[in-house]
Amino acid sequence: MSYSAPPPPSYQPAPNHPQAMTVLILGILSVVLCQVLGPFAWIMGNRVVAEVDASAGAYAGRDQANIGRILGIIGTALLVLSIVALIFFFVVIGFAATTSTTTG
Numbered sequence: 659m660s661y662s663a664p665p666p667p668s669y670q671p672a673p674n675h676p677q678a679m680t681v682l683i684l685g686i687l688s689v690v691l692c693q694v695l696g697p698f699a700w701i702m703g704n705r706v707v708a709e710v711d712a713s714a715g716a717y718a719g720r721d722q723a724n725i726g727r728i729l730g731i732i733g734t735a736l737l738v739l740s741i742v743a744l745i746f747f748f749v750v751i752g753f754a755a756t757t758s759t760t761t762g
Contacts, residue, residue, distance in 0.1 A: 671718060672713075672715055672716055672717055672718040673717065673718065674717065674718050674719030674722065675706050675709060675710050675713075675717040675718070675719040675720075675723060677702060677706050677723075678706055678710070678717075678718075678719030678720075678722040678723045678726075679719070679722060680702070680726075681699055681702045681703045681706050681722065681723045681726035681727060681730070682722045682723070682725055682726035682729075683726070684698055684699035684702065684726060684730065685699040685703065685725065685726030685727065685728070685729030685730045685733065686726070686729055687699075688729060688730055688732075688733025688734070688736075688737075689729050689732055689733045689736070693733045693734070693736045693737035693740060694737060695730075695733060696729075696730045696731070696732070696733025696734035696735075696736065696737050697730065697733075697734050697737075698730070699726050699727065699729060699730025699733065700727055700730035700731050700733075700734055701730075702726075702727075702730075703723050703724065703726045703727025703728075703730055704727060706719070706723040706727075707720055707723045707724055707727060710723060
């Protein structure tokens with residue numbers, strides 16, 4: 659009689675968190691197209707990373723969510739810099755307009 663070894667157990671990786679890819683896409687879009695999406699990617703990324711960590715291996719996708727979160731932070735920083743530059747621009751234009759009308 660010959661006995662064969664039982665087949666090895668099949669390894670099935672944990673599924674990605676349902677919103678991990680969404681966070682990644684929002685993060686990419688916040689840097690490339692629209693910085694307004696940055697805070698959403700940042701906040702959602704924080705939540706998704708925490709949920710993946712708390713799932714004890716039931717969910718994967720932490721890397722995707724973390725990259726999206728970091729890109730969201732960068733997009734938010736770009737948004738803040740854009741707002742500061744816009745305010746500075748309007749202050750300079752307003753100052754130039756008041757200076758030219760008072761001297762002329």
